[in-house]
Amino acid sequence: MVESLQHLFQGFGIAMTIHNIFYCLIGAIVGTLIGVLPGIGPIAGIALLIPATFSLNPTSAIIMLAGIYYGAMYGGSTTSILLNVPGETASVMTCIDGYQMAQKGRAGPALAICAIGSFIAGTIGIFGLVFLAPPLAEAALAFGPAEYFSLMVLGFVVLSNVTGTSLIKSLMMAVIGLIIGTIGLDPVTGVARFTFDSISLLSGIEFVAVAIGLFGIGEVLANVEKPLEVLEERVIVPRLRDLYPSLQDLRKAIKAILRGTGIGFGVGLVPGPAPVIATYSSYMIEKKVSKHPEEFGKGAIEGVAGPESANNSACQAAFIPLFVLGIPFAPPTAILLGALLIHGVIPGPMLIEEHPQLFWGVIASMYLGNFILLLLNLPFVPLFANILRIPKKILLPLVILFCVTGMYTVNNSIFDIWVMLFFGGLGFLIRKLDFEGAPLLLALVLGPKLEVAFRQSLMMSHGDFGIFVSRPISMIFLLSTLAFLMIPVIRTAWRSMRKGGGT
């Protein structure tokens, strides 16, 4: 424990250089803007800015990209409260009471509690990360290909189970993502697959193109279809002096913040879209433990404080599986994994030993980033809220310009822009057909790892599939996968039984 603290202090030494503070600040500001602006989320935002980090060292690059991630989570709450439009899916629960507070003229305290709650949750989350990551990394050294394979399968199934409207549809998207991930050179034998003699396809489909396409272009196209002037008319911009919450607000919120932090951190460690599950669980628990549950949905400050803290804490915890296992459980961390690989850093159990500067520097920068965000979000909320007044007819073409330019800069390739546009069209269509893009993206990033783990396991066991169940950790992951697959079946059977009993 003392050793971890020493490392953390060294990390602060790295994060507090002028250079890294600057990139942390840039990440936090850009992230907040991305979170505030509808039409571009953290996934497309991080993907778009990866090319801008090419000239940076890996530590500064990840500090900036991580700043965008948690900055976007902060920014997402602003649109939820002021517009009743969640900037991110994780901010959906904040809309319920946050917007009601804004309607009652209490947008300021709602936004301030979001910032304070996120700061407290982020701070506690970082200490959790510091103390949990090193022992988990040691434990992960015992993982072989079979364990990694089963864990990734569990990740896909959990993500598919909680996103979208149907498990089968989400699983289909994940399998499509895995198939797209096989395009290019076979990671084991080096044979070209599905390239159709195209040199551009030899290196595979660029995941940045898929991310920007599905989540950037797809979102813009979905917005183009909607009436354009809807958003601008409803913005409530609070004044600076109305921002500060009363002592009573703080007293009510503090327990919710602490509970939300605990829930968020726990949920962030397991596979799935942690912030979404964490915010939902936190809201439900706050409603349950409240002495006045009837106030929920009508502007209860606990309904804002709990989910927002859970959201931030889950984001911090999600870095643990990314750093110590090299397996991202959610699309934003999948993009960060891609960024790490681009910078020549392979996350996994050895990351802490091989790249201590990056690991501890990034963790320390998160604390710094949270502090910057607190300073940014409290006095500058009116400014960020005013950004929402930019008409969508101006904003959407700008997003397209940045997508096209950003995509070209990754490999200086027009082919990548075509790929991005193709996935943009696909992203638009799957939204209309109620499919979910997140499992596809996660599968695309993890696909090559999954295949290598699958083939290595079979080679180790001489073709015996029993290896996946004979190893205890792998078996636990597979049993959990089975449980998650059975949940919708049991739920449907239970519903039809009740329906049958009722008639």
Added chain:
Amino acid sequence: LVFVFGAVTSCFSLQMSIGTFRAPGSGLFPLCLGILLMALSGAHVLRVLFQGEEGNKERPVKIPGLPRQVILFLGTIVAAILFFSRLGYPLTSFLMLVALLRILGMKRWAWNVLLSFMVTGASYVLFVQWLKIPLPKGWIGL
């Protein structure tokens, strides 16, 4: 459509070396995925067909028609990509912005052109001058 994608994947995988489970070849993993995708899409179709209203609580599956504005918007981006190398970054960006703003309802040409010019200039300074990214110069040579 998803079933067909799975079937095509499986067919192409069979043309590669499948190997054995003891020594899996390049085609084994995509073949498994193709079969899994066909099974999942089959299960989805069966669910929609046999579960009736229960299975159809989600919106019914139908290929949506593309609204005119989306087609125009996409068409403009396609045209911009086609001329990206020949016209160069600044000119393509400017023309694309003018067209996209117009499609989205910016009717006043003066504002439209001024805004497109300013944004193009700012992005040129940011990407080309500051970040030194080698974007296509095209025939205007910028």
